[in-house]
Amino acid sequence: MKFSTAAVSLFLLGCSNVCDAFSPASIPSSSSSSSVLYSTTETPKTPTPKKQAGGMSQKKEDRLGFMKNPQYHRRGFKDQRSQVEEEMVTTYKADLVEDLKATTNYMIEKEGVKMYLAKDFGFCWGVERSIALAYEAVDHYSGENKKTLHITNELIHNPEVNDSLEAKNVNLIVKNDATGEKDFSTIQEGDVVILPAFGASYEEMELFDKKNVEVVDTTCPWVSKVWNAIDAHQRKGLTSIMHGKYEHEETIATLSFCTDYICVKNMDEAQMVVDYILAEDDEKNKAEFLEYFKYAISDGFDPDTMLDKVGLANQTTMYKKETKAIGQLFQKALMKQHGPAEVDQHYLEFDTICDATQERQDAVSELVDNATEYGLDFILVVGGWDSSNTAHLLEIPHKAGVRSFHINRADCITADNMITHRTVEGKVATEKFLLTLDDDAEEKDVILGVTSGASTPDGSVQDALSQIFFLKQMASKKLLKN
Numbered sequence: 001m002k003f004s005t006a007a008v009s010l011f012l013l014g015c016s017n018v019c020d021a022f023s024p025a026s027i028p029s030s031s032s033s034s035s036v037l038y039s040t041t042e043t044p045k046t047p048t049p050k051k052q053a054g055g056m057s058q059k060k061e062d063r064l065g066f067m068k069n070p071q072y073h074r075r076g077f078k079d080q081r082s083q084v085e086e087e088m089v090t091t092y093k094a095d096l097v098e099d100l101k102a103t104t105n106y107m108i109e110k111e112g113v114k115m116y117l118a119k120d121f122g123f124c125w126g127v128e129r130s131i132a133l134a135y136e137a138v139d140h141y142s143g144e145n146k147k148t149l150h151i152t153n154e155l156i157h158n159p160e161v162n163d164s165l166e167a168k169n170v171n172l173i174v175k176n177d178a179t180g181e182k183d184f185s186t187i188q189e190g191d192v193v194i195l196p197a198f199g200a201s202y203e204e205m206e207l208f209d210k211k212n213v214e215v216v217d218t219t220c221p222w223v224s225k226v227w228n229a230i231d232a233h234q235r236k237g238l239t240s241i242m243h244g245k246y247e248h249e250e251t252i253a254t255l256s257f258c259t260d261y262i263c264v265k266n267m268d269e270a271q272m273v274v275d276y277i278l279a280e281d282d283e284k285n286k287a288e289f290l291e292y293f294k295y296a297i298s299d300g301f302d303p304d305t306m307l308d309k310v311g312l313a314n315q316t317t318m319y320k321k322e323t324k325a326i327g328q329l330f331q332k333a334l335m336k337q338h339g340p341a342e343v344d345q346h347y348l349e350f351d352t353i354c355d356a357t358q359e360r361q362d363a364v365s366e367l368v369d370n371a372t373e374y375g376l377d378f379i380l381v382v383g384g385w386d387s388s389n390t391a392h393l394l395e396i397p398h399k400a401g402v403r404s405f406h407i408n409r410a411d412c413i414t415a416d417n418m419i420t421h422r423t424v425e426g427k428v429a430t431e432k433f434l435l436t437l438d439d440d441a442e443e444k445d446v447i448l449g450v451t452s453g454a455s456t457p458d459g460s461v462q463d464a465l466s467q468i469f470f471l472k473q474m475a476s477k478k479l480l481k482n
């Protein structure tokens, strides 16, 4: 069984105040890394709480104030725990994936299909915890205690999990495509509002506090850890350099706790900011800079005055290596400007990268490295199309030139041997899937690597693999509709 119910229970029971208990209080060396919180086979390790030095920003003070409200729940509902544990196992356990994990090299060969599973894949600990808390809330506020439940977004970026919550009559409040806004007017006093794994913005938290609703907070503690880093920047008067996608819900929430920030999505954008810092005054084109970053900067952002002292933060699902490289870029630039003795006054970095993301990226890299030896026809990446961490998993084989597909549901693979998938450019495309299934198909094995994002249940992986078995059998019986 992959789902670690005991681990979730341990966390829920044993870590009061953890979301705000650990604040990065020291600058790690370049070789240091965040502790491993969860892997598919290990008991999760809770991040070490660290004492907050000094005071806190007003927004953090407000946030802690919201959380002190007796109607604010962060530790779930014990009365529902055991039945939710059972439900999680029943719903998300997948026998084929368990069989794959039981082999020494995560490989199974049967019925003409040979599949290699990435060593780290699927649900991370933060996602399991978020789903368990949400399910507990649904059960707790039922029967005599019945209340109307809402989630301020999708709970996680996985269609099956979100569908399961809608089937339990939870109202998902997502952005209106036309207006780009969420409509919170349906939330009435006394309702229950669940905050998703990637958190909610300051403004949303403030609104729910005023609306006098019950709040069930499932924000992953690793996301709260980034918020604490941001708080440290603000207290020290630094501008936060956020490595993330400015339109991603987690980044929106994180940046809502910032006063001054600029968000860069990759090395190219980081280089643009560094070039601005290092340019002579007469070389700077401020208007062009502000136009380019107009959606990714705080109100009143002035690159001439606000890039002198900066701190680095990140969306938890970005590439760890890229975040580190961006940090080094800024550190070097500010060292050039102010000298080595002064650089600590101008650049601050905490280690806030979630290891669950990195472990999944490393595991798919390993599959890519072995693609030739294994004879992989392709790598299948399973996970929500909105899931940033899953999209990154696709980029790794794509960059290496290994045929690869990102699907969000098993039915992306159809009986006519076509696959509908999301490309690295973010487009949805349909093409012929198994190229080895032609007239002499029964002679050739289908050989694939498979992985899944941190918000993907094992059942989704199993369903996708079942589709491949089905296609192979159809081809063997000459029944495949090509």
Ligand code: SF4
Pocket: 037, 124, 125, 126, 127, 197, 220, 221, 222, 223, 316, 317, 354, 355, 356, 357, 389, 454
């Ligand atoms: S991937 Fe996101 S939800 Fe999962 S442990 Fe990391 S920060 Fe938390």
